[in-house]
Amino acid sequence: MPSAWKRHALLGWSCLLSALILAPLLAPGYVLHLDMVFVPQQTLLPWNLGIGGGLPRSVPQDALVALVSGPLPGQILQKVVLVATAVLAGTGAGRLAGGPRLQQMAAASLYLWSAYLAGRLLLGHWGLLWAYALLPWAILAARQARRTGSVWGTAFLCGAGALVPTGGLVLASAAIPIAVGPGSAARVRSRIAGVAAVLLFNAPWWFAALRSPVSEVSDPLGLEVFGARADGAGGVLGSVLAGGGVWNAQATLGSRTTWFAFFLALVVIVLAAMGWAARYQRYRPETLWLTVLGLVGLGWAWISGVAGQQGWAQALVSGPPGGGLLRDGQKWTVFWVLLVAVTAPTGLAWLSRRAEESLRTFLAVALALLPLAALPDLAWGAFGRLQPVAYPSAWQDLRATVAGRERDGDVVSLPWAAFRRYDWNGSQVVLDPLPRQLTRTVVWNDRLPVTVEGRIVEVGGDDPRARVVGEAIDSGRPLAPVLADTGIRWVVVQTDQPQPGPVADLTGIPVVWEGPGLQLREIPGPVRAVNAEDRVLVFIDVLALVCLLPVGILAWRGVRRARRERPSENTA
Amino acid sequence: MGGPAGAIIAAVVGAILAVGAAFGIVSSQTATPAPVDKPFIVYGDS
Numbered sequence: 264m265p266s267a268w269k270r271h272a273l274l275g276w277s278c279l280l281s282a283l284i285l286a287p288l289l290a291p292g293y294v295l296h297l298d299m300v301f302v303p304q305q306t307l308l309p310w311n312l313g314i315g316g317g318l319p320r321s322v323p324q325d326a327l328v329a330l331v332s333g334p335l336p337g338q339i340l341q342k343v344v345l346v347a348t349a350v351l352a353g354t355g356a357g358r359l360a361g362g363p364r365l366q367q368m369a370a371a372s373l374y375l376w377s378a379y380l381a382g383r384l385l386l387g388h389w390g391l392l393w394a395y396a397l398l399p400w401a402i403l404a405a406r407q408a409r410r411t412g413s414v415w416g417t418a419f420l421c422g423a424g425a426l427v428p429t430g431g432l433v434l435a436s437a438a439i440p441i442a443v444g445p446g447s448a449a450r451v452r453s454r455i456a457g458v459a460a461v462l463l464f465n466a467p468w469w470f471a472a473l474r475s476p477v478s479e480v481s482d483p484l485g486l487e488v489f490g491a492r493a494d495g496a497g498g499v500l501g502s503v504l505a506g507g508g509v510w511n512a513q514a515t516l517g518s519r520t521t522w523f524a525f526f527l528a529l530v531v532i533v534l535a536a537m538g539w540a541a542r543y544q545r546y547r548p549e550t551l552w553l554t555v556l557g558l559v560g561l562g563w564a565w566i567s568g569v570a571g572q573q574g575w576a577q578a579l580v581s582g583p584p585g586g587g588l589l590r591d592g593q594k595w596t597v598f599w600v601l602l603v604a605v606t607a608p609t610g611l612a613w614l615s616r617r618a619e620e621s622l623r624t625f626l627a628v629a630l631a632l633l634p635l636a637a638l639p640d641l642a643w644g645a646f647g648r649l650q651p652v653a654y655p656s657a658w659q660d661l662r663a664t665v666a667g668r669e670r671d672g673d674v675v676s677l678p679w680a681a682f683r684r685y686d687w688n689g690s691q692v693v694l695d696p697l698p699r700q701l702t703r704t705v706v707w708n709d710r711l712p713v714t715v716e717g718r719i720v721e722v723g724g725d726d727p728r729a730r731v732v733g734e735a736i737d738s739g740r741p742l743a744p745v746l747a748d749t750g751i752r753w754v755v756v757q758t759d760q761p762q763p764g765p766v767a768d769l770t771g772i773p774v775v776w777e778g779p780g781l782q783l784r785e786i787p788g789p790v791r792a793v794n795a796e797d798r799v800l801v802f803i804d805v806l807a808l809v810c811l812l813p814v815g816i817l818a819w820r821g822v823r824r825a826r827r828e829r830p831s832e833n834t835a
Numbered sequence: 836m837g838g839p840a841g842a843i844i845a846a847v848v849g850a851i852l853a854v855g856a857a858f859g860i861v862s863s864q865t866a867t868p869a870p871v872d873k874p875f876i877v878y879g880d881s
Contacts, residue, residue, distance in 0.1 A: 297879070488881045511879030518859030527855065622841040629848045636852035640863030682876040692876055714880045763875045 269364060276368045276631070277353025280375050283635075284384075285345055287644040292651030293338050294345075294644075295685075295693040297514065299387025301341040303654065304662075305329040306702045312804055313471025315795025317709050317725040318587070323467040323804065324390040324426040325699070338651070344389060348396040349375055355399030359605050365627035366608035373531065373604035374399070376634035378524075379596060381516050381641045382494075382509030385648065387694070394430030395597055397423065399605070401434050404818070405441035406549055407825055412448035414457030415817035417441075422464025422811050428472075429588055431465040433597055437556060441549045460814055467804045472585065474800055481587025482723035483577035488713045489722070490567035491593040496525035499568035503561055504532060506600040508568060508593045513692065518640045527637040534630070535603040538610030550606075557602040560595035567592025652688045657778030658700060664776045664783060665753060666702040672752025672790045673704040678762045679736050681708050681724075685759065685780075697755060704795065706751055708733060712763075728793075736767045743771040747786055750793030754784040 268275075288294050293301050307329035313319030332340050353371035360370030374380075383392050397420050404416035417438045425431030439461055441447075443454035491508040493499045494515040502508035505528035507519050518524055543550045567590070570576045580586045589595070611630050615623045640646045665674065676697045684690045698705040709724030710733070724730070728749045735745040746754070754772055759780035769784060776783040 492881060510881050512881070513879045516859075517863030521855070521858045521862050523855035523858050619841055622844065625841070625845050626848070629852065632852060636856040637859065639856045639859045646863055680876055682878055684876055692878070712875060712877045714877050719875060719877060761876065 272364050273357040273367045273371060274350070274354055277350045277357070277371050277375060280353055280372060280635075281346055281349035283642050284376070285342075285349060285644065287647070288345060288649055288651055289342055290651050291338065292653045293341060294649050294651050295688050295696065296385065296649055296691050297387040297511070298694050299341075299389060300694050300696045300699055301328070301337040302332075302696055302700045303337045303659065305332045305337060305699050308702075308704050309795040309797075310698070310704055312797075312800060313468065313475060314797045314800060315704065315793070317729070318475060318477055319428070319468045319471040321390065321427055322471055323807075326467070326804070327426065328699075341389075344393065345384075348389065348392050349380075351396040351400065352380065352392075355396060355403070356601065356604050359399040359403055359601075360608055362609065362612065363627075365624065365631065366612060369608040369611070369627055369630040370605050372631045372634045373607060374601060376638060376641060377600055377604070378494075378505050378507035378516070378519060378528075378638060379593075379600045381638060381645065382507060382511075382514050382593070385514035385516075385645060386509060386511060388427075390427035391430050391433075391594065393426050394424040394433050398434060398437060398597065398601055401438035402441060402549055402553065402601075405438040406546065407821070408442035408449055408457075409444075409447045409548065411821065411825060412450060412453060413817070413821040413824075414442050414449050414453055415460075415814050416821050418457045418460040418464070419811065419814045419818040421461045422807070422814065425465050425468070428465075428468045428585075429591075429594055431468065432588065435461050435465065437553065437598060441552055444548060444552070446548060460810065463803075463807050463810060466807055469585075470803050471800055474797060477725045477727065481581045481590060483581040484720065485587060485590035485722050486567055486577050486580045486592070487571040488711075488715055488720060489591045490571035491564045492568060495519040496522045500565050501525055501528075503564040503568070503593060503596050504528060504599075506596055506603075508564060508596070510591065510593065516638055516640045516645065518638050524637045527633055531603060531607045531630075531633070534608075534610035534614070535606040536610065537613055538606045538608070541609050541613055542606050553598055553602045557596075557599035560597065561599045563589065564592040564594075564596045648691075650689065654696075654700075655687055655779060657781050658696075660778050661755065661776070661781050661783060662700055662702065665755075668753075668785075670752060670785075670790075671792060672786070673706060673750050673793065674701055674753040674755055675732055675746060675751045676705050676707040677754060677756045677767055678760050679708045679733060679767060680760070680763050681711060683757065683760055695757075697757070701755075703753070705755075706732060706749070736765055739765055739768060741768045741770045743769070743786055746772075747788065747790045750791050752786050752790045754786075756782040756784065758782050 305328050310316035311326040311329050313322040353375035356374030357367035357371040360367050401420040404420050408414045408417050421434040421438055424434045443449055443457055489510045491499055491503050492510050493502045494507045495502050580590045615626050676695055682692050683695050695707050698707055706728045709726050709729050710721040712719050712721050731749055735742055772784040772786055774782055775785045
């Protein structure tokens, strides 16, 4: 193999796998699936920063999308993010695994073509997947920080990956202890600065949560509903061991149900166990810490699936502030998935150490292809389940109409439900896109209806205004005075959507605009002013964003210095 | 491990991967959850 090919083999392989999964998503349009919602242009609104709505679950993800999706069309941004996520995940895992090129490519396959990535992609959790992609890079940076004493690379990656709270926690908990823990070459001052920077970069979500007037207590039902589930052979434990077990049956692959997938997952885990000792000897602190996190995360994922109805487990989620971040237990197998992906190729190399070169090569290639054989239906947008679509022109007309109105007031989205099924989107379930589409804050039903054992349960929302509106609709009272009192002037009725529960009484709210599938109504009288602002929080957000740039520059300088000092390691 | 053994291992591993992938492809067509009935659109089936 020519040296240029060799040098770029890992990147090329990661690009190829990414293309196999995402190629159909690159056609013009927007992929709208469960929580994955992008719109042509998103306007920066207070709720994007965690001000005035429910808990800051997608902070600062939505704020950054709003900032970028002005100059960059939303569909381009979505494609860039998804492709970058997949390529960075593959190349990062390969670089972290190290060793011969084929071992790196096998690690890339195991991490990129994984049940974890498939489940989260189908759920639409792209913010978490962004952190998943940066996790191996953050650990590489932490490894370098231990050696050089410069923690800026680690801090930058922890900040760049903190699009959602769980993503920020995943990166910080994995990388920071390695970078600044015992044995690190970093000085005390440098360690403190690194930790402070990571805290600042994560402040947009944790500071917003601290300042939110919304109850910090998570609905204990959340663990029962969002705990890990068996999506394949081997029950909950077998599923989470394989990186699967996502709670939503609509976000799993059919191939996960085969014994073959279960068997291959066991083979990979056995290989990882065989390679663990060798890896531990070479990268002792990081392997140890990743193993601890992997086992704890795996244990919690399993508990969330088998003990979600028990009081003590629910107390862990609903008791302490921020405990709600634990309710989707399968998320926390991320460390386990990475550990197995980077260790299994080492195990195979150890197992086949006495074999001929050609057989060793064949087995390494087989390991690189094994994830594709185990989960073939992840290919091609999960066999067509993820397809880009175009928004009907009426959606842009509605945005322009609402933006053009001069009177103050927010918007409410009806029918009163969180999720939609549009004919133009293949009737896929998707989170209501209206809050991201309009230029004003949209109040929507943030209670999440989920089918559990054949019955529908609702996991509690936390936006106080949504609660007031929901109670008014349930009681059958005229909505106009309630909306006016909560600062809402506009009502958007999505007329192509089914009507769950009672029909809202819209007496006194005339239609002012109508398009295919959409209707805009306006309260003609006065509406109470609702001033959603928090200057302190905005200052913190701006500070975090501004500080990310110099930290990035410092990190880049550190990378260049390390390359000059140890060129062989960085081209491996 | 000599030539014949290597070839046998290669054939067995290749066959396992190919047959298993075929099962996965078939399962992807049969194990996809049924659409949720309207009018209540749910987030998912837990």
